[in-house]
Amino acid sequence: MIKSNSFTVEINGQTYSADAGETVYEVAQRNGVEIPTLCHDPRLDPAGACRVCLVEVEGQRRLQPGCAWKVDADMKIQTESDRISRHRQVLYSMYMSDHRTDEEGGLPEETGNVNQLRELCATIDPIPLEKVEAPRAARPGDDNPYIEFDPELCILCARCTRYCDEVEAVNAITLAERGSETTIATAGQRSLIDTSCELCGGCIDTCPTGALIEKKAPKLMPLETKTTRTTCNFCGVGCQMDLHTHNNRLVKITSPAPGETLNDGNLCVKGRFAYDFVHHEDRLTEPLIRREDGQLHPATWDEAIKVASEGMNRVKAKYGSDALGFVSSSRCTIEENYLMQKLSRAAFGTNNIHQCAAT
Amino acid sequence: MLTHEAQRQRERILELLEHEGGVTEESVRRVHKETGVPEADIWGTGMFYTLINKPGRRVRICDGLTCQMAGADQLSADLEAKGLPCERVSCLAQCDRAPATLDEDLELVTYHGKETGVTPDDPGLPMNLGGPVDESYSSFARAKELGAEAVIEILKESGLQGRGGAGFPAHFKWSSVLAQAEAERYVICNADEGEPGTFKDREILLRQPTKMLEGLAIAAQAIGAKDIYIYIRGEFTNERRSLEKAIEIAKEKIAPIKIHVALGHGAYICGEETALIEALEGKRGMPRLKPPYPTEKGFRNKPTLMHNVETACCIPAIVDRGGEWFKKLGKTEAGSKLYCISGHVNRPGVYELPLGASLDELVDAAGGYEGNPQAFSPGGASSGFLPMTYRDLPLDYKNLADAGSMLGSAGVVVLNDSVDMAEAVKWQLIFFERESCGQCAPCRIGTRYLRRQVDQYVQLGDTAPLTYAEDVAWEMEEGSICGLGMVAAKPLESAQKHFPDAFKVR
Ligand SMILES: Cc1cc2nc3c(=O)[nH]c(=O)nc-3n(C[C@H](O)[C@H](O)[C@H](O)COP(=O)(O)O)c2cc1C
Ligand code: SF4
Ligand code: SF4
Ligand code: SF4
Ligand code: FES
Numbered sequence: 001m002i003k004s005n006s007f008t009v010e011i012n013g014q015t016y017s018a019d020a021g022e023t024v025y026e027v028a029q030r031n032g033v034e035i036p037t038l039c040h041d042p043r044l045d046p047a048g049a050c051r052v053c054l055v056e057v058e059g060q061r062r063l064q065p066g067c068a069w070k071v072d073a074d075m076k077i078q079t080e081s082d083r084i085s086r087h088r089q090v091l092y093s094m095y096m097s098d099h100r101t102d103e104e105g106g107l108p109e110e111t112g113n114v115n116q117l118r119e120l121c122a123t124i125d126p127i128p129l130e131k132v133e134a135p136r137a138a139r140p141g142d143d144n145p146y147i148e149f150d151p152e153l154c155i156l157c158a159r160c161t162r163y164c165d166e167v168e169a170v171n172a173i174t175l176a177e178r179g180s181e182t183t184i185a186t187a188g189q190r191s192l193i194d195t196s197c198e199l200c201g202g203c204i205d206t207c208p209t210g211a212l213i214e215k216k217a218p219k220l221m222p223l224e225t226k227t228t229r230t231t232c233n234f235c236g237v238g239c240q241m242d243l244h245t246h247n248n249r250l251v252k253i254t255s256p257a258p259g260e261t262l263n264d265g266n267l268c269v270k271g272r273f274a275y276d277f278v279h280h281e282d283r284l285t286e287p288l289i290r291r292e293d294g295q296l297h298p299a300t301w302d303e304a305i306k307v308a309s310e311g312m313n314r315v316k317a318k319y320g321s322d323a324l325g326f327v328s329s330s331r332c333t334i335e336e337n338y339l340m341q342k343l344s345r346a347a348f349g350t351n352n353i354h355q356c357a358a359t
Numbered sequence: 360m361l362t363h364e365a366q367r368q369r370e371r372i373l374e375l376l377e378h379e380g381g382v383t384e385e386s387v388r389r390v391h392k393e394t395g396v397p398e399a400d401i402w403g404t405g406m407f408y409t410l411i412n413k414p415g416r417r418v419r420i421c422d423g424l425t426c427q428m429a430g431a432d433q434l435s436a437d438l439e440a441k442g443l444p445c446e447r448v449s450c451l452a453q454c455d456r457a458p459a460t461l462d463e464d465l466e467l468v469t470y471h472g473k474e475t476g477v478t479p480d481d482p483g484l485p486m487n488l489g490g491p492v493d494e495s496y497s498s499f500a501r502a503k504e505l506g507a508e509a510v511i512e513i514l515k516e517s518g519l520q521g522r523g524g525a526g527f528p529a530h531f532k533w534s535s536v537l538a539q540a541e542a543e544r545y546v547i548c549n550a551d552e553g554e555p556g557t558f559k560d561r562e563i564l565l566r567q568p569t570k571m572l573e574g575l576a577i578a579a580q581a582i583g584a585k586d587i588y589i590y591i592r593g594e595f596t597n598e599r600r601s602l603e604k605a606i607e608i609a610k611e612k613i614a615p616i617k618i619h620v621a622l623g624h625g626a627y628i629c630g631e632e633t634a635l636i637e638a639l640e641g642k643r644g645m646p647r648l649k650p651p652y653p654t655e656k657g658f659r660n661k662p663t664l665m666h667n668v669e670t671a672c673c674i675p676a677i678v679d680r681g682g683e684w685f686k687k688l689g690k691t692e693a694g695s696k697l698y699c700i701s702g703h704v705n706r707p708g709v710y711e712l713p714l715g716a717s718l719d720e721l722v723d724a725a726g727g728y729e730g731n732p733q734a735f736s737p738g739g740a741s742s743g744f745l746p747m748t749y750r751d752l753p754l755d756y757k758n759l760a761d762a763g764s765m766l767g768s769a770g771v772v773v774l775n776d777s778v779d780m781a782e783a784v785k786w787q788l789i790f791f792e793r794e795s796c797g798q799c800a801p802c803r804i805g806t807r808y809l810r811r812q813v814d815q816y817v818q819l820g821d822t823a824p825l826t827y828a829e830d831v832a833w834e835m836e837e838g839s840i841c842g843l844g845m846v847a848a849k850p851l852e853s854a855q856k857h858f859p860d861a862f863k864v865r
Contacts, residue, residue: 048648049799051838063837068648083837090834094804127827132807156797161403174403175643175797177412178626180807182797185406187391187398188384196397 007073012080024055024066024077035079036088036120038208039157040067043258043265044166050157052120054087055079063087089124096121097129099209100152109153112219112252113210117155136183137176144192146199146215146273149184154211156182160203167266172197184211201272205255205265214273217252220244225251232271235357236333239263239271250278312348321349330357366659368394369641373624376405377593381414396641407643407796409448410593410625416463418443419594423450423555424740425701425772427786429457434470449627449790450555450740451594454701454772455708465596476708476725477562484711485676485685485695486669488566496612498675499576505678507537507581514674516682518693523549523630523667524741524767524842526756532664535654536582539662544584547658547665548575549635550591550602553627554739555790556770559697560668562709564591564598567672568605574674575666576613582664585616590635592623627794631841632657632665634796645798646841667768669697691715691753696769698754703729703775715753721771730775734858738767740787741846743853744780764853765846780854780861785813787850795843802844805835809851820865828855 005020011033018027023046028035039050046068054063058076066079078084095108095117102109106126108118136151158175161184165171172195176185186195204212213219225244232239240261244252253272258265277283287304288296299307315323326348328340337355344353361369372390379386382405391398406412420426420435435445453459456472480490502510515530536544548571552560563571575587591599599620606618621639623629629638633647636658657663673694677685686693690713698721701707705726712721718735722728734744737754742764745752752758759766774783788810797803808831815824832848839845855862 046648048840051799051801051840054838065648087834087837090830091801091838094808094831094834095800097808098800098804127830129808129827129831130812130824132804132811134804134807155800156803165400171397171399174399176403176406177797178407178643179792179795179797180803182803185399185403187387187402190384195399 009071009073009075009077011077018071020071022071024057024064024069024071024075025053027071028066028077028079033079035066037067038116038120038155039159041159041163041206041258044159044162044206047158047162050155051091052088054084056081056084088120090127092117092121092124093127093129095155096126098132098134099155100150108209110221111150111153111210111213112217112221113204113207113213114222115153115210116208118209132180134180136181137185137189138183139186139189139191141189142186142191142193144197144199144215146201146269147192147204148213148215150211150213151183152211153209154184155209156184157208159206159208160184160212163202163206164197168198168200168202170196170198170200173203199269199273200267201269202266205267214252217244218246220246220251229256232267234268234270234274234331236331236336237263238333239267241267241271243275250275316348322352324348324350325352326350326354328353328355330355365395366640369396369400370639372396372401372404372641373408373411373638374622376401376411377622377624381411382406383414386414404641404643408624408626410465410623412625413446416444418445418463418468419448419451419461419465420445421449421451421453421457421459422447422786422789423454423459424736424774424783424786425454425556425707426450426458428702428774428778428783431458434458434460448625449794450553450557452552452558452561452592454556454558454699454770457701457707461594461596465594467597474706474726476706476710477566478709478711478724481711485673485688486563486567486570486697486711488562488697488709488711490567492567492569494569494608494612496573496576496609498678499573499580499613502577502678503580507583510577510581510678511537513677513682517673517677517685518682518689519670519673519677519685520693520756521667522669522673522696522768523632524554524738524765526766529666529670532654532666533578533582535652536662536664539655541662542583543659543661544582545658545661545663546575546579546582546584546587547632547635547639547653547663548587548589548668548671549630549632549665550589550595550598550668551623551627551630551635552592552595552668552768553630553794554741554768554770555787556701556736556739556772557699557768558701559699559709559769561595561598562697563668563672564595565601568602569609570675571668571672572605572609572613572618574671575618576609576616577674577678578664578666578671579613579616582662584664587616587618588621588639588658589618590621590623590629590639593625594623626796627790628796628841628843631843634841635665636663643796645796646843648840689714690755691758692755699768699770700725700773701770702735702772703732703777704773705729715755715758717753718750718771718773721754722773728773728775730777732773733776733778734774734780734783734854736772736774736850737769738765739770740790741765741842741849742767743846743849744774744783744857745853746857763856764849779817780858781813781817784850784854785810785817788813788847791843791847795847796841799838799840799844801835801838802840802847805831805839805844806847809848813851816862822862822864825855825862 048065048068053066056078227242289299326344341353451459455475460468520526629644634644653663696714710724792806812824
């Protein structure tokens with residue numbers, strides 16, 4: 001962006017520089033001023049729906065959503081005041097009356113994903129409002145293998161539906177009904193499997209409360225697992241991902257936060273969900289060579305490569321180079337594919353080289 | 360961002376769903392095939408609107424304040440007993456014919472009504488509901504001659520405030536649209552009349568639709584719009600017939616300006632201007648964040664001038680007879696005003712009076728009070744309740760705002776002492792809970808919370824359920840996105856303030 005439109009704004013009496021087009025939240029965030037948010041996701045157009053980010057803007061009679069309100073030269077903003085404190089106290093309490101809360105603390109329940117509403121509610125002295133028992137419909141018959149929706153924990157921030165639309169361009173899920181009956185639905189309330197859903201799981205990741213969770217992941221709290229950053233090896237894109245392990249077993253995969261790595265918080269169905277093979281009993285963990293007895297025997301990599309190259313050279317000697325063909329996997333990077341064609345052309349002398357993602 | 364073509368296809372989905380008889384898995388699939396709009400989007404949009412979300416034939420009985428006072432519950436029970444399936448629905452804008460009912464084809468059925476009235480013919484009145492219909496479009500011709508700037512100047516002189524509820528000076532919006540760089544502009548007429556107690560736009564659509572069309576044409580001409588969209592509530596069957604007849608004549612008179620009619624599909628919130636625009640664009644009627652205002656980015660993200668039916672209807676006379684003339688018709692504020700009056704009065708109806716008339720003056724026009732009045736609601740459910748000590752207060756924008764209420768759409772309802780105020784509050788809260796779009800938490804949760812708490816109070820007579828009502832009401836006003844949530848606690852707050860006895864331990 002060309003910085004011709006730079007100016008300063010005042011937040012809580014401090015002066016900060018800002019650019020035209022930025023929101024109050026963006027300027028605050030950059031300068032370490034905290035404004036709570038729930039429906040905000042930097043990848044999505046602001047919805048201004050959850051109302052937790054309301055701030056005071058000088059000259060505005062009403063509180064305004066920091067996530068959507070654009071800054072202007074010399075704008076004066078307050079993110080803390082008695083009015084804002086009361087607003088947060090009552091609003092969070094109202095959310096609690098519309099949310100499943102846990103037995104002891106009465107705080108919004110956690111399902112294994114962080115519940116940001118719980119964290120916000122822990123910052124106030126809640127008003128004991130009676131439950132409103134909103135009649136939000138679930139999708140009980142949805143037999144898709146990966147994604148579960150719990151309407152009791154949904155705050156209708158619409159991050160999931162906006163993500164599915166604005167980032168994935170899949171539009172498999174939608175807000176349906178209205179008022180207190182509003183819920184997250186599919187067309188005809190069909191199973192996600194029977195919709196355009198690609199099971200990317202991005203909706204789970206963006207959900208701030210854990211209303212959307214991964215069906216097969218155990219409900220372990222974030223503190224109970226260890227995370228290891230790695231690169232997805234299902235394809236050459238190189239998405240970064242965090243492996244969550246518990247007792248040395250992989251229990252869940254998530255994406256690093258939006259903006260942190262090149263995949264910007266996104267993963268696809270394979271990267272996010274296809275990790276069953278890791279602990280599968282049939283998984284090959286070392287090279288095997290079929291010996292004369294017809295059985296597979298463990299071997300070292302050197303031995304295995306030697307047997308393979310001898311075999312291929314035998315074919316070449318008997319039938320010529322073009323009797324050989326090489327297919328490289330879609331999981332290879334471009335560099336690996338380059339090496340593969342080098343192997344095919346330079347080492348074995350054939351142009352019969354293909355990459356499985358090329359068709 | 361959708362492509363231009365995808366946007367146009369999206370605009371069609373609600374109408375297509377209606378032709379399909381409502382939202383079903385199959386109808387959604389067919390509309391998807393025809394338009395290419397994702398199935399989930401069609402489903403989610405259709406399920407927002409009560410006229411199409413549950414296919415099937417049934418009678419619709421209003422459960423608005425006036426109709427409840429007129430025994431709508433009993434009527435519903437009687438009809439059900441006769442084997443007629445009934446659905447209870449929000450105010451049908453037929454309060455003068457309470458209890459209002461629509462048959463299976465959305466035709467109005469009057470079960471037992473009082474005599475109703477409108478102001479009789481008086482050529483001195485700008486709207487003159489009881490007067491003859493003038494189809495000459497001479498004011499439109501005059502406005503064309505005068506040119507945009509002169510017309511806006513007259514409008515400014517007239518002091519005309521938007522009659523849709525907010526009372527915003529009309530000329531500001533015209534100038535603002537005119538000042539936009541974008542040349543593609545729209546005029547939209549808001550005929551979604553749904554505020555409980557309000558039925559004035561209905562009478563214009565039935566009696567003087569031509570005046571309204573002429574007003575819209577003058578507006579379109581002035582701001583350089585080629586298309587006028589009229590968004591009329593889906594329950595207005597007779598009104599639509601009357602409007603369409605008038606459009607037949609208007610078409611030639613105002614060419615090349617085009618008139619398009621779009622039907623509402625059952626959602627009060629679509630009376631809010633940005634929700635209305637969303638509905639026109641084939642989306643769920645959830646209000647947008649403002650700014651940007653419609654005058655800058657409205658329908659199809661283009662500058663849009665939206666007016667209420669009544670605002671438009673005032674314009675021809677203003678152009679003809681001048682701003683000063685119109686302004687002087689008012690008592691405390693500019694112009695004449697259509698007041699709807701229903702409830703406990705002898706001749707409910709729509710009366711054109713000087714803006715600033717008092718309740719007593721209005722009820723005079725309506726044949727007097729029925730029984731002993733204890734309260735009135737001056738401007739629809741959103742205005743809450745006032746006690747009879749305010750019977751002399753000028754019913755205008757400023758005085759009512761100062762009294763903690765509002766003129767809104769001037770849907771005045773009188774309640775006599777046979778009504779339990781707490782119950783009246785409950786009826787209003789049922790309305791807001793049902794009609795909240797559900798987008799923002801203060802309104803979505805708050806409307807349900809308050810309705811349930813008042814319900815409990817009415818059932819148990821114990822005040823404990825109301826302990827935190829004030830906090831919730833405060834947050835609804837502070838934190839909601841749009842006007843619905845901001846005022847939805849008003850009926851309870853105002854009744855608690857003015858009728859404390861109705862909220863004691865029983
Ligand atoms: C919840 C809500 C409902 C509304 N309903 C209506 C309506 O039914 N008809 C209407 O003309 N305006 C309605 N309005 C006001 C419109 O948003 C808008 O201000 C108006 O149509 C502008 O026209 P005017 O300037 O002629 O008043 C409503 C506003 C809110 C907040
Ligand atoms: S998994 Fe991906 S495609 Fe499926 S609903 Fe969620 S965001 Fe949409
Ligand atoms: S499921 Fe999660 S992301 Fe979707 S609306 Fe509910 S709380 Fe928001
Ligand atoms: S205040 Fe109510 S009607 Fe308005 S946007 Fe919020 S939920 Fe919707
Ligand atoms: S984060 Fe701003 S309204 Fe939700």
